Amino acid sequence: AQTVTQSQPEMSVQEAETVTLSCTYDTSENNYYLFWYKQPPSRQMILVIRQEAYKQQNATENRFSVNFQKAAKSFSLKISDSQLGDTAMYFCSGGTSYGKLTFGQGTILTVHP
Amino acid sequence: DAGVIQSPRHEVTEMGQEVTLRCKPISGHDYLFWYRQTMMRGLELLIYFNNNVPIDDSGMPEDRFSAKMPNASFSTLKIQPSEPRDSAVYFCASSLNPGALSYGYTFGSGTRLTVV
Numbered sequence: 001a002q003t004v005t006q007s008q009p010e011m012s013v014q015e016a017e018t019v020t021l022s023c024t025y026d027t028s029e030n031n032y033y034l035f036w037y038k039q040p041p042s043r044q045m046i047l048v049i050r051q052e053a054y055k056q057q058n059a060t061e062n063r064f065s066v067n068f069q070k071a072a073k074s075f076s077l078k079i080s081d082s083q084l085g086d087t088a089m090y091f092c093s094g095g096t097s098y099g100k101l102t103f104g105q106g107t108i109l110t111v112h113p
Numbered sequence: 114d115a116g117v118i119q120s121p122r123h124e125v126t127e128m129g130q131e132v133t134l135r136c137k138p139i140s141g142h143d144y145l146f147w148y149r150q151t152m153m154r155g156l157e158l159l160i161y162f163n164n165n166v167p168i169d170d171s172g173m174p175e176d177r178f179s180a181k182m183p184n185a186s187f188s189t190l191k192i193q194p195s196e197p198r199d200s201a202v203y204f205c206a207s208s209l210n211p212g213a214l215s216y217g218y219t220f221g222s223g224t225r226l227t228v229v
Contacts, residue, residue: 035217043202045220091156093217100146100169101218103156 002027004092006104013082014112020067021077021107023092032096034068036077039106040088048090051075082111119205119221126228131193134224136205137186144208146218147180147190151201162188195228202226 003026013019025034036048051059051068059066063083067076075094079086089108095101118137126132138145146161160170165182173180177196182188192199202225206218 033217037217037220043223043225045204045206045218045223047217047219050217100158100161102158103148105155 002102004094004102004104006092006107008107009105010108010110012110012112013079015082015084017082018078018080019082019109021079021090021092021109023075023077023104025073025075025092025094025102027073027094029096032094034066034075034092034094035101036064036066037091037093037103038086038088039091040085045091049077079109084111084113087111117205117207117219117221119203119224121224122222124224124226126195126226128196128228129194130228131191132195132199132226132228134190134203134205134226136188136190136221138188138205138207139219140186142207142209142219143185145182145188146204146206146208147188148204148206149201150204150223156204159190192226195226197228200226200228 005024008022032053034051038046038048049059049061049064051066058068063080065078087110089106091106092104093101117139120135143164147159149157149159157172159172160180161168162182178192180190202223204223205221208218
């Protein structure tokens, strides 16, 4: 994606509840990929989930799922049954299979006990 | 596989000094990326290589920054002379060849640079 926007600088959720992080993007490409990365306090960047733009089915990885709305260029991340270990900064990103990924500004998620 | 290895993990240096950050990508990965993370600007791509050749260095802030990849298993990012505004976390990431980039990057653990 050429631009990626995360409009929520911070979010919080109670343990065991569900939270949704928002992301919008803009691209002129037809074939592209979208990702959510997690950065815990350790600062390691961890790939959470990926979505291929040509697939209509939303990706899921255990408690993590996405709502991919191609026409609206929206790619939100839903975390179910939130756990304390989910506390981190989350980055939305996108790109083609050739070259660089563009990252959003990030959303700090805090899970409260 | 040890993942992407960056060194040092932390670096504190005085303004005007030369700083060299190092990265060893995952064996077999053809792409290598250098990103800088700051509170104000988020994650910025500085430069990336494909098969050891620099492809896009448009994100390199100025001539004080240079990056090299002398072989498939090693890359450096050098800042000379360093300035306080260069303080940031610098990430190296690698990925497989075209097409496999669809699986995203594998990041190193980053180098936190502080210039005083």
